[in-house]
């Protein structure tokens with residue numbers, strides 16, 4: 001529901017998907033506006049998973065267009081989709097229990113500092129930003145503890161926070177903090193010892 005003045009964040013126009021001669025999706029149209037939460041419901045085999053897979057780059061569509069913030073998008077892989085800020089959180093937790101909560105939130109895209117952000121992982125930023133992200137979804141926990149020490153419910157929340165760290169909101173945050181290159185790296189978290197580079201200041 002909108003007041004008519006907002007533009008959709010995401011717009012699907014006429015999405016089709018065929019597997020051989022079987023038409024699974026036919027002319028799917030969907031507009032998602034800022035702040036909205038939708039439930040996609042349908043009987044078994046209706047095409048819910050297929051639509052999500054098309055949206056997140058797991059499967060190519062057979063026709064139609066997708067727009068994000070008004071820009072045509074064509075994600076060719078889940079990584080492509082993640083870079084655009086579109087992620088899937090699956091029911092089964094798919095994180096690393098042997099890493100800390102903060103490491104799980106940022107794995108693969110740790111905030112860095114030094115030499116144009118290319119050198120060292122900024123562990124203080126990892127932990128601080130993980131705390132901030134989780135705080136936004138109402139989770140106040142010690143992010144330096146191993147994920148395995150928390151309940152499945154908490155792990156699910158961490159899985160939900162993770163896309164926020166990789167999405168466009170992270171890009172916006174990094175633009176806002178573009179002066180952080182002048183800050184020094186902090187030491188790595190206690191117990192860190194999995195072959196990572198030492199956390200000397202940059």
Ligand SMILES: Nc1ncnc2c1ncn2[C@@H]1O[C@H](COP(=O)(O)OP(=O)(O)OP(=O)(O)O)[C@@H](O)[C@H]1O
Nearest residue numbers: 019020022024042043044045046047048049050051
């Ligand atoms: N890779 C594939 N190759 C051929 N047919 C497929 C493929 N993936 C899905 N289908 C078919 O597409 C249709 C839609 O499947 P899909 O998994 O999207 O449905 P769903 O709504 O998610 O169902 P469920 O509620 O059971 O999860 C089904 O008939 C399914 O058999």
Ligand SMILES: [Mg+2]
Nearest residue numbers: 045048049050
């Ligand atoms: Mg399904």
